[in-house]
Amino acid sequence: MPRARTLRTAVAVVLLAATAVGCGDAGDLRGAGATPTATSPAKLWPDLKPAASPAWDYDNGESEAMHITAPDDDIRKVSPAAIVRQEIAQHPDDYEGSKAQYHETARRMKYCGTTPADSRCPLLKxxxxxxxGDGKPELTLGFRLLPGTQTAVRVYTVEAGRVIQVMSNNDAVSGVELAGHSVIIHAPSDLADYEYRFQWTWDPQQKVMLLTHDEMLHIGRTRHHSRHPSPSATS
Structure with missing residues (x-):
């Protein structure tokens, strides 16, 4: 065993024994050693003119009223399949026609709502x-964007009986979590052992979900994925 580790082990044993018998500690303050010097952020290019508009369109701060109502203001009384079909109807350029980007999604919606469930339905649970935070549930749903490997993640609430989409994100999704007032989306990275993580959080002033965190994190296991540019365009 290395000498430093042996010394640390011996000191730990002695301290543990002293604590057990209640001896040798008067409760005095003891120094913790040298403290690293705090370093403040260094501001670069103080004369740089601030940009007047964002470089990328994140679709932040946007909501969309769906042409569908919720009985008794209860989102649970609205069929998720009906909401997706309504999105398709409101965005025909994305979903309908052979040249539409996600035309296969629209075609396969006819398999949704059957009993038993049909695996061809693109709608997820x-x-x-x-x-x-208003005491009423919101609806978080996902559906596969076909052809391709992307997944649509949506959040809906109800305002005055109308279903309102307050979050819309399309990406190559590897996992989704709900935490408090946030939706956290995990997406694969083209770097081994890393993933993208996006956190969308409800903003009561804007009354939409805002992209509050966008980061790349080390996940500690080897895997390799190809990925579309991030964040992907929303519908």
Missing amino acids: AYYRDIT
Whole structure:
């Protein structure tokens, strides 16, 4: 065993024994050693003129009223499949026609709502949770964007009986979490052992979900994925 580790082990044993018998400690303050000097951020290019507009369109701060109502202001009384079909109807350039980007999604929606469930349906399981903090559940749903490997993640609330989309994100999704007032989306990176992580959080002033965190994190295991540019355009 290295000498430094042996010394640390011996000191730990002695301290543990002293604590057990209640001896030798008067409760006095002891120095913790040298403290690293705090370094403040260094501001670069103080004369640089601030940009007047964002470089990328994140679709932040945007909501969309769906042409569908919720009985008794209860989102749980609205069929998730009906909401997706309504999105398709409101965005025909994305979903309908052979030249549409996600035309296969629209075609396969006819398999949704059947019993037993049809694996050809692109709609994923719906989740209900109070994200806005108003005591009523919001709807978080996902559906596969076909052809391709992307997944649409949406959040809907209800205002005056109308279903309102308050978050819309399309990406190559590897996982989604709900945490408090946030939706966290995990997406693969083209760097081994890393992933992208996006956190969308409800903003009560804007009344939409805002992209509050966008980061690349080390996930500690080897895997390799190709990825579309991030963040992907939303519908």
